[in-house]
Amino acid sequence: MKILDMTIGKKYPPFSENLAIFGGSPLFDPPISTSNLYEPSLRRIKDYSARFIDARQYTNNGPLTVELENRLANFHKSKYCIAMANGFWALVLSMKALALPGRTEVIIPSLTYRRMSDAIAWAGLTPHFVDVNRESLAIDVESILSGINGETALILAVHPIINTCEAGKIEYLARQLEIPILFDSVESVYESVDGRKVGSFGDAECFSLHASKLINGFEGGYVTTNSTELAERLKLSRAFGFAEQDEVVVFGTNAKLNEPHAAVALASFDELEVQVQHNERIFRTYLEQSVGICGIDVVRFKPNEPSSFKNILVEINEDFPVDRDLLVWILNSEGILARPYYSPPLHLKTYSYKTIASNAPVSEWAQGRFVLLPSGYRVAVEDVVEIMELIRTISHMSTYDLTLISERWGNRK
Numbered sequence: 001m002k003i004l005d006m007t008i009g010k011k012y013p014p015f016s017e018n019l020a021i022f023g024g025s026p027l028f029d030p031p032i033s034t035s036n037l038y039e040p041s042l043r044r045i046k047d048y049s050a051r052f053i054d055a056r057q058y059t060n061n062g063p064l065t066v067e068l069e070n071r072l073a074n075f076h077k078s079k080y081c082i083a084m085a086n087g088f089w090a091l092v093l094s095m096k097a098l099a100l101p102g103r104t105e106v107i108i109p110s111l112t113y114r115r116m117s118d119a120i121a122w123a124g125l126t127p128h129f130v131d132v133n134r135e136s137l138a139i140d141v142e143s144i145l146s147g148i149n150g151e152t153a154l155i156l157a158v159h160p161i162i163n164t165c166e167a168g169k170i171e172y173l174a175r176q177l178e179i180p181i182l183f184d185s186v187e188s189v190y191e192s193v194d195g196r197k198v199g200s201f202g203d204a205e206c207f208s209l210h211a212s213k214l215i216n217g218f219e220g221g222y223v224t225t226n227s228t229e230l231a232e233r234l235k236l237s238r239a240f241g242f243a244e245q246d247e248v249v250v251f252g253t254n255a256k257l258n259e260p261h262a263a264v265a266l267a268s269f270d271e272l273e274v275q276v277q278h279n280e281r282i283f284r285t286y287l288e289q290s291v292g293i294c295g296i297d298v299v300r301f302k303p304n305e306p307s308s309f310k311n312i313l314v315e316i317n318e319d320f321p322v323d324r325d326l327l328v329w330i331l332n333s334e335g336i337l338a339r340p341y342y343s344p345p346l347h348l349k350t351y352s353y354k355t356i357a358s359n360a361p362v363s364e365w366a367q368g369r370f371v372l373l374p375s376g377y378r379v380a381v382e383d384v385v386e387i388m389e390l391i392r393t394i395s396h397m398s399t400y401d402l403t404l405i406s407e408r409w410g411n412r413k
């Protein structure tokens with residue numbers, strides 16, 4: 001690891017000369033990322049795996065998949081959990097099942113997961129992008145109302161990366177409008193909204209078990225719902241729509257979760273609390289280390305609701321000497337794989353299918369301002385101290401250093 005010259009404002013030797021963008025060695029090698037990549041204990045994975053191997057059932061609703069579904073339904077306080085091959089197909093199949101027949105549009109926030117609109121297109125529907133709330137960065141009642149029209153088939157409310165959307169209020173609105181409501185809760189597995197567990201809202205909620213998520217199944221996903229009818233339909237549609245041998249009763253696909261992935265997900269689920277405690281330590285360290293750095297705000301978690309503290313989001317404001325993109329470039333070069341937060345928003349991207357957009361000034365304001373910093377199981381407290389020391393040094397950079405870096409940035413583009 002390289003030792004940075006921390007002498008603030010010192011002109012010779014300039015701080016910038018140490019940076020990887022000028023050929024210095026990166027601060028982190030190997031790099032550290034924003035992906036969780038939680039590794040459950042191998043012994044646990046083996047113990048679970050022995051069960052499906054003994055039963056000789058590797059997929060098709062095997063014993064581990066059923067156990068995982070029961071435990072997740074219990075955890076989320078929902079009646080049913082239906083495991084899927086991934087979060088993407090959990091979304092597609094839920095949308096196909098829930099959308100009002102004869103209508104075409106799905107309302108979603110513009111500031112969200114980059115491939116969300118593809119899931120809507122795969123469901124044969126048209127994304128209608130709406131804005132987010134400036135405080136929460138989440139879809140809210142007002143933004144949903146801005147997109148409602150005679151073609152609205154479904155509302156897909158997505159929880160943001162930090163904290164949650166107002167799920168109860170949105171659920172109430174959807175009931176009043178008689179429009180189905182689905183939540184993407186991929187980033188809010190552990191959260192509650194006004195004391196009610198995420199996973200128990202709306203017509204259904206979708207989750208991912210991807211390696212980067214809180215519960216790591218390597219790949220995988222699931223849907224929670226209180227509707228018996230929807231649960232039955234999703235079970236059919238994830239398995240080609242087969243009710244009996246060769247009797248297809250709904251239009252389906254192959255989106256089954258297999259037993260090896262269920263084994264990893266169960267092992268990861270067993271260790272959830274250890275992870276959350278680690279994540280909270282990481283978050284508190286970021287907060288402590290950010291004190292006194294001008295132009296940086298670590299986005300806080302709601303103090304009165306449970307949180308997994310999995311992601312670290314930082315707002316870069318006008319007082320910071322470089323903009324968000326330049327900062328991300330410097331950090332990435334140093335092996336700190338920071339990522340712009342949902343940038344660009346979905347309504348500013350190009351698509352090979354039809355999309356519709358309402359005005360989204362907040363999403364456009366947010367697109368250049370927020371950055372996700374390394375977090376999760378693989379990041380240590382000492383790493384956070386190093387990262388924030390670098391950011392602090394950048395915040396105090398001399399005009400000389402700033403000019404050199406800006407020139408290098410300009411030449412690189």
Ligand SMILES: Cc1ncc(COP(=O)(O)O)c(C=O)c1O
Nearest residue numbers: 086087088113186208209210221
């Ligand atoms: C908010 C959100 N929804 C859905 C997905 C898709 O999940 P998966 O990768 O399991 O298909 C992701 C993946 O990152 C996501 O971030």
